[in-house]
Amino acid sequence: MLNYESDIANIGVPADAAEIIARAKELDEKSVFLEGLSERLNFLGVSCTPNDRELMLEEVKARYRTVLGISCPRTVVEWVRGTVPSASKRRNNYELCMALEMDFEQTADFFKRYFLTLPWGCKSRIDAVFLYCIYHRKPYSLATKMLEESKDFILQENAHTATAQIFQTILSTDDDAAFMDYLSAHCYGNEQQFQTARAKIIEETDLAKQHILAEDYNGKLSPERLNSAVIAALLNYRYQPDRDSEFLHELPKRYTESLPNDVTLGKILKGEKTSYETLRKTLILLKLYNFYTDAVNDDESIQSNYSDFYAELNSVLDNCGFAPIWLDHPFDHIILSCANTLDPIVTLYDVNERN
Structure with missing residues (x-):
């Protein structure tokens, strides 16, 4: 079972942004899903390792036929071949768990550990x-x-x-x-499923805007530019980087994909359809920015602030129906690593400037 509290002890104090990125890239290349799949298949009596992809694929296909009575979807085939699973079409996730004969608790655990999301969004x-x-x-x-x-x-x-x-x-x-x-x-519908999360993001966005306006000594920021200013405050750039930019090549894909930008933040604030990943990442970034804008962080308070931030963030994520912070996810790892430094916001800016 998961032990999220161990994240506090295991994160370590990073030397700089380069070290944070290097570790996150290692995680991005690690197939968490295949580790979970091989673990489950071994439990079911099939001896295999995460590298035995063809063997696992053969077994998964057989289980779809015998347990579910259907052919294994192409999406799941690609997961077993190494594509990082998505939770956007959750029927695939649940069907795989049923094909692997998981019960209620095992399904919940597999979702959290290996799909890196929460199950049972029962709206x-x-x-x-x-x-x-x-x-x-x-x-x-x-x-x-x-x-x-x-x-x-x-x-x-x-x-x-x-x-x-x-x-x-x-x-x-x-x-x-x-x-x-x-x-x-x-x-x-989608808009109803994450009402609590949207309300919390709106609340945190309003707080971020207050922080930004407090620094706008010349009064140059117009209301129309505030969403752009929030994105700049969160990530140290105004717009989503071009997909061909060096930024995206250096940082892990699971960090950069679904990051908020002007458009997606506007959609969230208007209650329009937005992906689970974008909602979750937006909320986490807002919490990091607002928490450490208010916190007094020095050598003596880094660890206590970090512990408070970790606990507060996980509580908010749970209330909003999102997966808790999980160190094996490159995005979560970068956020926690930045939080464990003297100036978390500046450290995250350094991470995003690696181009």
């Missing part, structure tokens, strides 16, 4: 169906039937049932018809 129709079926040990055939029957359910955009309440109701409902009735009344 989503797909998550809710798989939560119901995996928790109550229903067959995959029922999950596909429920997904097909619920695909035309009307999104309840004006309902505001708490995610935790929906989660507990699904766990306590072991009746297929009753679950489908409940799902039809609690089916939400």
Whole structure:
């Protein structure tokens, strides 16, 4: 099982931005998913290592046929061949867990450790169906039937049932018809699924703008430019770098992808559809900037501030339905490494200037 508290002890104090980047690049090249897959297959009696990709692929394909009764999707095939898994189409993630015969707790652990995201976002129709079926040990055939029957359910955009309440109701409902009735009344779109996260990002963005305006001694910043100023304050550049720039070649892909920019920040603030990764990274960057803009950081307070930041950030991520900080993720590793320096904001700026 995960022990996130060990991150505080294991992060170490980086010498400089170059060391932070080097370690993050090592993590980016490390196939966390394949480590988890080989671990699970060994548990199921298939002797393999993360390097035995063809052997693992053969076993995964066989399990899709025998356990689920379907062909292994191309997306999952590419995961086993080395592509970093995405959680954007979560049905693939849940189906793989079912093919590997994971129970409720094992699925949750696999999502956190190897998909680097949280399961059971039960305001989503797909998550809710798989939560119901995996928790109550229903067959995959029922999950596909429920997904097909619920695909035309009307999104309840004006309902505001708490995610935790929906989660507990699904766990306590072991009746297929009753679950489908409940799902039809609690089916939400993307904008509804991360309401708490969006509200927190808006709150943190407003705080960041206050910090920025406090430094705008000449009063040159207009309201229209404040979102750009926030991005500059978070990352030390105004716009998302060009994909062909040296910046993106030097920094790990899992750090640079889905970073916020003017456009995505504007979408978040307007309540428009934004990816899970962008929401999570935006919130983390805002927390780092606001926390250390207010904190007094010196040689004696670095560790206590770092511990406070770590605890506060993980609490916020949990409340918003996001995965906690995890050292094996290059983005999270860079953020924690910067937080463990004398000037975390400047250190992050140094990281982003490696071009």
